[in-house]
Amino acid sequence: MAIIKVLKRENPYVQIDKTGIDDPNLSWEATGLLTYLVGRPNNWKINIAHLSSVKKNKETSTRKALLELRKYNYCHLFEIRKGGKYIEKFYLVFEVPTQYDEISSNMDVELKEGEKIFYVKVKKERNSNNLPEVENQLMVENIENKGVLPNVEKPKMVKPKVENQALINKELLNNNRMNKEKNHEYDFEEKDDDLRKIEKLFKEFGIDFSIKHKIKIKELLQKNSVDFLISHFKKQYEILKKKENVKSIAAVMSKHLFQGTCEVDSSFLLKKEQENQLQLQKEEKEMKQLNNALQVFLTLPMEKQEAIESEILKKRKEINPQIKKISTFLFHKMIVSDIEILLAKEKLI
Structure with missing residues (x-):
């Protein structure tokens, strides 16, 4: 090989x-x-x-x-x-x-x-189940x-028999209740301070912090830090303040909260789009210049082309000249910027 x-x-x-x-x-x-x-x-x-x-x-x-x-x-x-x-x-x-x-x-x-x-x-990979490696x-x-994994026979599960099944079920039920009480206690004790911070922020925004708001914020606090949520709500408020067609910021923010959506800063997106357009135009201009240089180069006599290639290879010893035997197109693509510089020196472009 x-x-x-x-x-x-x-x-x-x-x-x-x-x-x-x-x-x-x-x-x-x-x-x-x-x-x-x-x-x-x-x-x-x-x-x-x-x-x-x-x-x-x-x-x-x-x-x-x-x-x-x-x-x-x-x-x-x-x-x-x-x-x-x-x-x-x-x-x-x-x-x-x-x-x-x-x-x-x-x-x-x-x-x-x-x-x-x-x-x-x-x-193509055929593991559509996204099985872990x-x-x-x-x-x-x-x-x-x-593209397949070996089939493994699923073992049959046998539920063990126990004496006094009713007693065990009763104990399990009591444990579940105790766990629920602990979770309930955690929700209302550990998260109360975070909840109050967000409630205070909503009041500054003029948003009525109803029971429905509290329940939704509690859900978000299970997966996000209070600092992240406060930062997010402040950004949403600032974006809505800049929009002229928004009649009630409180209503829009509440709607986004319950639907799990958010506002997008259109000015930021417009700026990024303009930057991308400028970058694309710059790249197209550079590519056009390189293509023009290559076209001029290919119209030169063969002896002149070989002389230019030889001069480039002396400076760029990392380029393997054997690649030209495999792909002339790829070889010229690798040295086209050097070709442009030499042609410009000789005032051929």
């Missing part, structure tokens, strides 16, 4: 794009494996058993991490077949997520007569191929 990398360094240090390191979608295992693979020499041949021996992770964990990198497009798996028979498989590993469509039309791999390349897709899981390859 061969891993074909995008980057290569001639010294003992590894320079890597931090996109994969900062990607929240990747686990620590997948992040570490990606960093390790990027640091290997080009066309370095490996197998899963070897990878499992390098670190403490076993084969199952290693397979799972590699599958995770495929899922988020940090690597793609291909198989070479001849006459329908499997010959070899290889991976293309990338520092940043790269869609298969970006490399499919520019694959340039040497094949023997009769051999063909097939792309191996990542199978356990330490002793099935092998990753079995999960990927089958």
